[in-house]
């Protein structure tokens with residue numbers, strides 16, 4: 001009886017998959033664009049011409065590479081094949097074939113060239129191999145992004161491997177610097193965009209040593225934000241703008257210094273064990289006393305009883321531990337490679353500047369010092385001087401993803417007490 005049921009199930013499964021194939025064959029297959037999926041690489045991988053690929057995707061701008069994260073339609077006759085795409089600069093087929101120990105005519109045939117003796121200057125060449133055909137930055141053998149599609153306010157990561165060990169890797173997202181650190185042939189890096197980042201399809205530019213720069217747009221998803229109307233009265237309304245500006249300028253100097261290596265060793269834990277709730281998320285648009293929404297909430301607000309202990313979420317160096325005018329009792333931790341976390345409105349500060357902290361070390365106690373209307377912890381996270389979403393950083397597991405990128409094991413977070 002059981003055998004009969006299994007056979008029936010297999011038959012049912014086969015029928016469903018067969019039916020499922022009918023509309024799939026009529027509709028072009030789609031593919032999420034990843035780093036290195038240039039028009040040339042996609043055309044070579046699927047055995048179609050760049051013109052055919054662009055004709056199947058009329059909504060894409062032909063003058064730019066396809067944006068990472070977008071869905072691209074493949075022509076009906078697309079069949080995936082493997083290989084290695086190389087950009088040789090000046091070297092032609094003869095030189096490349098000799099260098100890789102391959103028959104010249106095979107390389108010519110693979111690249112649809114009538115003769116290996118014709119010059120192919122600056123044209124990418126395909127070599128046989130098992131890998132996915134991608135057009136990576138010259139000098140790189142792998143490149144991976146932390147999320148296929150980016151979104152504003154999130155810390156974004158990249159990691160990969162290079163053949164040019166010891167050479168400096170530089171990268172930026174439409175001018176925003178990416179902090180990069182390497183160990184041997186591996187590298188990882190982070191970039192932060194703020195909650196007001198315009199998004200769209202900014203260009204990611206990467207360069208290894210003096211090799212030519214590589215550029216590909218990265219698509220940003222729209223993000224929903226909260227809107228908050230706040231009314232300031234009394235002391236909070238009579239804010240001393242000069243004191244506020246001075247505090248900000250001093251902190252900016254701290255936040256933009258970059259320690260070259262990551263100091264954290266674990267996933268980031270939540271800095272409080274006893275939380276009553278989250279009263280304001282990162283990125284919430286704020287209007288004060290009926291004015292326009294000109295600012296956004298730069299951190300996460302945890303509501304907690306006064307005196308609740310605040311702990312370091314991950315390892316780092318305390319770079320500031322003192323009372324400030326706006327932020328009240330403050331502790332700021334440098335986690336390395338331009339990543340800083342901050343803890344504000346503390347009623348007591350127990351850390352000291354210069355101290356090395358481990359996850360779970362006591363930083364201070366929840367309070368309502370500075371410009372604050374009740375006991376809470378304001379927790380913020382910055383990448384290269386730009387506020388990013390600390391909650392998303394935890395959710396995305398980026399701390400470990402980056403460490404794994406340079407071949408370091410990430411220790412698991414300890415259980416909350």
Ligand SMILES: [Zn+2]
Nearest residue numbers: 299300301378
């Ligand atoms: Zn806050």
